[in-house]
Amino acid sequence: MSIQNSILQATDLSLGYKKGSKSNVIADHISFSLEKGKLTCLLGPNGVGKSTLIKTIMGQIPALKNQVYLDKKPTHSFSVKDLSKKIAVVLTEKINSANLTVKQVVALGRIPHTGWLGNLSMEDQQKIDTAIHSTHINYIEDRPMSELSDGQLQKVMIARALAQDGEILILDEPTAHLDLINRFEIMHLLRDIAKKEKKAVLVVTHDLDIAIDTADEFWLMQCGLPLVCGSPEDLILQSKIDLLLPNDRLHFDKSDGKVRDSAECQYPHMDGPEEMAKWVRLALRKNKISPEINSITIKTEGNQIGFYLRISTDTLKFDTIASLIDHLTTLGNNWKTREP
Template sequence: MDRNNQHSILEISNLTIGYFHGRKKKIILDRINLTLEKGNLVCMLGENGVGKSTLLKTISRVIPPLSGEIFINGHSLQHISQKALAKNISVVLTGGQKPGILKVREMVALGRYPYTGWVGGLSAEDHDKIDWALNLTNVNHLADESIATLSDGQLQKVMIARALAQDSDIMILDEPTAFLDVNNRLEIMHLLKMLAWETKKAILVSTHDLDSAFHTADQLWLATCCLPITTGCPEDLIVEGEIQNLFDHEAFVFDQQSGRFKTDFKSIRQINLQGAHDKYYLWTKSGLERIGYEVVKSNSTLKLSIESNANAPVWRLEDDDKLHKFSAIGELISFLRGHHLG
């Protein structure tokens, strides 16, 4: 570990995490050596039970490490006071009951407790930080609304705003997009990326949302049972095959071309697909592979061509000298399933 790195905020050295059950030690992850840098959004990925939440709790000192050390701005975590720790790390958890008696601004103001104390008055600087957090997260228009009236997506933004108002160097979020719809998941991850870049804070996110992580994270931490955590930028980890190792399952494989997991079963038949490599070609190929067809460039008894006119594309399927025409991918897929899957 290079504690002279001016961009490094968090450094983890030879860390072992887990729990004690009586006198018996249960190790969840060991041999952990990681660095978190300013201005980076880092997403931690791994299967359920691999230790993602345990690591976040250890970093935020909710539970003690079994061995090893954690440094924040060069200072050992175990020697930092509770008040100083709150100025260095803010945590956003998922779930729990909505505190309905609070308004949005009051909830965000709670983020200033390391500077005021729980019953302290708010200074002009505190109010400025609260306004700053509300504006950055685009919830300033909700400032006077009751927390109880918010949607799940709005509430998550408010909790992020509270963490921002805490003005810590590190923000830790455990599954911030869990239970959110697609639009809110994308919006929250984009918000976190923007916050890391604009505020120069280090943001660490535990998530199962692989697609959002691939497209927003500056770095990934891949946690696999019984192995050291693998780190790197998403693109490097994809081309090096590390993503596939993350989820070892017979039913699916990671496709390096599309950046997605795909069902892995034996193709029932080959099909030759011809057409311009536009959106029609790409999604036709995806649909064919979804129902078990292997798309090939070589000759095949089954030939499919796409005439992708701007207004009305046509799919032409040749099979045993018979010609079939379709006006949509769904029609083609239904035909193939009906005639070749029995």
């Protein structure tokens, strides 16, 4: 953790809601440090308290115990206007802006600085143009919002938050309902913003694969447990990613970054290039085929790939993984291998 880059901190928070003299604790023992220049992903199952944590950070509800500190001051000591100059938020619900152009929506991000009258100074215009440029939406800035795709709409919302020019950018599931390409593009865009704009970017997400590819830091929330923080790579090696899984039957496979059923056969080493063997194992797992060791050899022959299956004294060659799987599926799991 870099103390110099830390902008938001908390130690041993209790989160929840008060009703009269009673407190409903949603999450406990929550400690974190959010750093500028880093993309941080908050992950955890539904109902564990992620939204409550975000609302507490935003100052919408007070912590039940201890405080969240922004620039070393409790967040409750900031006015709503001053806090909105520090923290910009992109939520899942869409704003009613179908008749506005992209640039007009991005300009709404300047409201904490201009007020609702919206008299934009030269500096405001520059912030708006920079936000549009940073999110690569120059080509649609004059188009109405009603004509945009879901991926474009999400970029506009991010641009509006950037125009707000806070030091912290919080996004609630920004890749939900997007296709694979747009999910990757949005997350890599957020990583670029964190690095180039020196923002502290906090993303609430269930998209584990893309979060591993893009995040500098993970915050893992699990019911009844303290918040676990660390780099994705360290948490993977420490088997902490398994905290996200609903039961002991599932585990995160460190070898290929996939969630596996613990009851699955652990496939042995295959003869041949490892980058190819990885995909053979995946196909075998998917089809619940349990081969014995040294039964499959992979050979490259020029631009061709050969998959050789040894059964008893016979060796069969297949040109594709699909044809190999079809053959094994036809045989069922009753076949045995032995040294010829």
